[in-house]
Amino acid sequence: MQTDLLDRVRKLLAKAEDEGCTPEEAEALTAKAADLMARYGIDRALLGALRPETDRPADRKFRFEAPWADVKAHLLAALATALRCQCVQTQTEDGPRLHVFGYSSDLERAEILYTSLLVQMARALARAGAAVVIADIRDDLGKATADSLRRDGANAEFVPLDITSEESWVQALPQVIAHLGGLDILVNNAGVEITSLLVDIDPAEVRRQLEVNVLGTALGLKHGFRAMRPGGAAGAGGSIVNVASVAATIAFPGIAIYSATKSAVDRLTRVAAMEAGKLGYGVRVNSVYPGLVPTEMGNQLANDCATIGLFPTAADAAMAVAGLTPLGRLGEVAEIADAVVFLASDGARFITGAGLPVDGGMGM
Numbered sequence: 001m002q003t004d005l006l007d008r009v010r011k012l013l014a015k016a017e018d019e020g021c022t023p024e025e026a027e028a029l030t031a032k033a034a035d036l037m038a039r040y041g042i043d044r045a046l047l048g049a050l051r052p053e054t055d056r057p058a059d060r061k062f063r064f065e066a067p068w069a070d071v072k073a074h075l076l077a078a079l080a081t082a083l084r085c086q087c088v089q090t091q092t093e094d095g096p097r098l099h100v101f102g103y104s105s106d107l108e109r110a111e112i113l114y115t116s117l118l119v120q121m122a123r124a125l126a127r128a129g130a131a132v133v134i135a136d137i138r139d140d141l142g143k144a145t146a147d148s149l150r151r152d153g154a155n156a157e158f159v160p161l162d163i164t165s166e167e168s169w170v171q172a173l174p175q176v177i178a179h180l181g182g183l184d185i186l187v188n189n190a191g192v193e194i195t196s197l198l199v200d201i202d203p204a205e206v207r208r209q210l211e212v213n214v215l216g217t218a219l220g221l222k223h224g225f226r227a228m229r230p231g232g233a234a235g236a237g238g239s240i241v242n243v244a245s246v247a248a249t250i251a252f253p254g255i256a257i258y259s260a261t262k263s264a265v266d267r268l269t270r271v272a273a274m275e276a277g278k279l280g281y282g283v284r285v286n287s288v289y290p291g292l293v294p295t296e297m298g299n300q301l302a303n304d305c306a307t308i309g310l311f312p313t314a315a316d317a318a319m320a321v322a323g324l325t326p327l328g329r330l331g332e333v334a335e336i337a338d339a340v341v342f343l344a345s346d347g348a349r350f351i352t353g354a355g356l357p358v359d360g361g362m363g364m
Contacts, residue, residue, distance in 0.1 A: 117333050119145050124337035126154035133176045135161035163190050163216035169223040183227050183234035185344045188220040188242045193258040193297050195304035206257050213261035221272045229281040237282025239344045242269050244287045249363035273353030284352040286343045291359030292321045293331040326361035
């Protein structure tokens with residue numbers, strides 16, 4: 001059923017967007033979308049106009065943006081249901097935007113609004129002119145990202161790394177420096193979030209979050225400093241950016257342990273910046289505090305909040321977060337990546353020990 005519906009939705013979208021269509025054809029597509037919505041129980045209250053991502057060429061037959069936006073929103077909603085996702089509409093300064101949560105990762109991720117922060121940060125750094133090494137415990141994702149970057153003309157490699165292992169860092173850093181010819185930027189991005197009410201926490205899950213989020217970041221700082229400081233294997237100084245979270249600055253139910261670990265990342269950042277400055281390492285250390293964005297972790301958080309009873313559905317959880325945000329929407333992965341690039345760049349050369357919120361104002 002999912003494959004059949006997915007194929008039908010793809011064909012409808014291809015017809016409407018790539019070939020162009022008449023107003024009559026658009027009405028027919030709308031009717032088909034309405035049928036799909038009725039058949040699979042789409043909640044119309046969550047839907048609205050979705051603005052086209054690109055301007056339509058003048059030679060296309062169908063140029064009525066509002067009808068097309070409605071058609072596309074309905075069809076994407078049907079697609080999301082086929083993939084067993086949740087659709088959430090949020091308001092942006094450019095109009096309503098449709099987000100998808102709870103995506104089943106065994107289907108084609110490119111079909112919906114899903115992306116990885118690691119991938120986007122790597123792409124953003126490459127666009128800024130950096131050579132990039134993806135260091136990750138997930139070989140498949142790391143190799144695929146490096147391959148994709150190289151196809152786009154970037155200098156990119158992959159090195160396996162378990163950030164919780166001292167020995168893994170010892171083995172990985174020389175490979176990274178050999179690939180890059182030095183080390184100017186290190187981004188500590190890896191993290192895990194396991195949703196649980198405090199009365200239900202599992203000690204093993206607590207330890208897992210502490211190991212990845214706190215120990216992993218601390219080891220990244222340790223080995224980054226050793227490589228970047230004078231006399232180190234790279235020895236030219238540089239910039240380290242840690243990825244914390246808005247969870248370090250707000251009280252949101254279900255994420256107490258995750259919030260504690262991200263608060264620890266904030267403290268690690270500030271103490272590391274002080275040590276690097278006082279000891280003459282020539283390394284700036286800063287962090288970013290992302291708000292909720294539709295990554296795999298963000299999707300899982302929304303689903304888990306519904307599972308433990310904090311919200312009726314994942315969509316309600318995401319809408320609640322958007323409601324806490326003064327800018328009235330969820331974040332986008334590219335916005336987090338751009339902030340990381342800024343902190344790593346010479347534009348931030350007199351900034352260290354800082355935490356940059358990229359959360360739409362949620363944490364203020």
